[in-house]
Amino acid sequence: MAYAYDDHNIFAKILRGEIPNSTVTETEHTLAFNDIAPQAPTHVLVIPKGAYVCADHFMAEASDAELLDFHRTVARIVADLGLQADGYRTIANAGSHGVQEVPHYHLHILAGRPLGRMLDKA
Numbered sequence: 001m002a003y004a005y006d007d008h009n010i011f012a013k014i015l016r017g018e019i020p021n022s023t024v025t026e027t028e029h030t031l032a033f034n035d036i037a038p039q040a041p042t043h044v045l046v047i048p049k050g051a052y053v054c055a056d057h058f059m060a061e062a063s064d065a066e067l068l069d070f071h072r073t074v075a076r077i078v079a080d081l082g083l084q085a086d087g088y089r090t091i092a093n094a095g096s097h098g099v100q101e102v103p104h105y106h107l108h109i110l111a112g113r114p115l116g117r118m119l120d121k122a
């Protein structure tokens with residue numbers, strides 16, 4: 001399936017500087033910022049600057065430089081925020097069953113309290 005990227009989404013607006021964000025870190029290819037409605041004491045969103053809709057779109061079509069930069073940035077955030085000791089969770093929602101609200105690929109990094117089981121049973 002070919003993904004069509006809609007550049008009206010809120011993260012595209014953040015990347016264009018049209019709305020503010022609380023930046024955690026920024027690199028050539030990647031931006032990380034605090035979630036506006038945090039689900040845990042630490043809730044960082046990591047996004048590629050390129051126009052990718054979801055995880056498999058990014059993983060299939062991003063350049064090696066984008067992929068490396070994104071993942072090294074996640075690792076650096078985990079280290080810089082000291083998340084290794086107590087642990088953390090990364091989540092990437094995709095599509096309707098994944099309940100993805102913003103159609104620009106983003107990885108949630110959640111930490112700072114016990115996060116419970118990964119999924120409820122519903």
Ligand code: 5GP
Nearest residue numbers: 010021033034035036037093099100101102
């Ligand atoms: P999704 O459900 O797509 O995986 O997650 C989207 C996330 O984006 C949600 O956790 C939501 O709180 C966050 N979000 C939505 N709008 C904004 C915004 O304008 N700024 C920031 N920082 N986060 C947002």
